[in-house]
Amino acid sequence: MYRFYEITYRFRCLFLLILYFEKEILKISVYSGSFDREIGFFDRINYFKALEEKGFKSLWIANANSYDALTLVQYLSTQISSMELGTAVIPVFSKHPVELAQQILTTGLISNNKLKIGLGVSHKYRVENELGLKYVNPVLYMKEFVIILKDILNKGYSKFNGNIFNVDVSIDAEICNDLDIYLAALGPKMLGIAKKYTEGTITWMTGYKTINSNIFPVLNSTSDNRRSIVSAIPICITDDLERVTYEAKSIFKFYNNYPNYKKMIIQEGVKDPGDLAIVGDEDYAYNILQEYANSGVTEILAVVFAEDINKRINLQSRTLDFLISINNKF
Template sequence: MDIGIFSGVTGRGFDALVADAGDAAERGFHTYWLSQIVQQTDAMTMIGAAARRVDGIRFGTSVVPTYPRHPMVMAEQAMTTSLLADGRFTLGIGLSHRPVVEGMWGMSFDKPVRHAREYLDALMPLVGGAAARAVGETITARGELEIDAPEPPVVLAALGPQMLRLAGERCAGTITWMTGAATLAALTVPTISEAASDADRPPPGIFAGMPIWVTDDVDAARDAAARTFAIYGELPSYRAMLDREGLDGPADLAVIGDEDTCAGRLDELEAAGATHLVASEFATDAEGRRRTRSFLAGRL
């Protein structure tokens, strides 16, 4: 199982991002991921700039919401980012959530799977160097790009069966969040893998995003996880994943404990079929961050 770092420093400015990504590259981590947070800096712009300063690691977005960006605009930006990153870029996209799409952007969240399917109908030819000729119920895209850049793999954030099948049929894999080993083994991996096989596609990447803090003070870390990730216990799609695991909230899912305990949890993820760990280091103190990253580097 490859290991990547889910950046937790984007809110601290560009120099902090470069330093953190540079540290990840020097330690040998495979990937470095930025989330597209509403009302914060543009993730692909930050990646394109950071990749000019940091070599030896692949960058990715986890994830860019589809609704506010027409697929041609998404493709233009993704190909530009791939150009700046010398091909070391993976485009992770996702639907976001009804409260954001409807409440903040004033757009309809009706039939999200239809939206995702039509979005990929337009996006995938464009990032693959072909013309888009997509005319759907909600999305139309006609034309092609004139950007000479390596094709970025596209991974689709998918939790439920319909989205997982779509990811397997059309994309390089999926990236998950708040999804435990039992759900990966019983739902995620078999569903997306079967869809990819039926579509004669290569085995998909399973990028498992997971909060982690290596510590001896488990109670304090659980309290921090409960506060930091509280929203994910309320959003319906993530709540469903926690319910499948039989967990009360995100603090129960987070990987917390000493090195042996955390190693056991990561072994479970790998046995469940995760091909990549995307580690969200959420320690609130410098020693916790150092210890967590050193532990992860020791598993490379």
């Protein structure tokens, strides 16, 4: 019996080693979150257009307490050439999957399918205290939501009887078979849904050690069903370590109030959410990003912070210069 378990263990180690060496090339993208609230709407559009001109191939936009991400993406897609656009992430508790499918199909058609969709269940506090809704069984809610959503996106109809949703509907619109859906998945149950039904996960406040030990093995447990790991990370290239480190701790400290993120912070072995920010010179940042690449991350969503906002709008940004210089180097 001992011999059997020893052989099984060795095969598992060999399998995980094979998966490790099959990890994909790291893609560098820009993420525009709620930290860009100082930028006016059309200044923001011009900034996004300038990012494409600078050479960035992908931009993700938050659906936080600001402009609607899908509407913004829809308009922006008419102003750019070929840059991919993503939402990270649309909270599902305030949506119905049929309604969201209609919005996505419309936006996807206008954007010529340059669209990626990130979905999340948000957090209990935000859903119940801010929206006045019930935050009940988020894993099952997301599973049924994604099944219905993908039915409509891929087939134009859905007939589904579940514990939460019961739908029997078809829509008269062009379907979109090749649109990528991602989930904000951190725990094993949500990662299981991401693995089975979507392209992968989008993480936030999650370090490379946790991704390597907890997320990559679950999401890519078989070599024939590989899934992407898109990781949003705060970053500032600077020589003023004391000031920017203090600013990172101040900006991101409230993420300690969200249990899902708090768990990731503890698992990473850091004391503060701000400790997950990449703060330092170009060599230091490159080495940390290499760790993310080694952990299985396929795309970095760079959250540029702690720089003068007016300089950043005009692309006078040391951080952006660094990010564009390292694209395709991992």
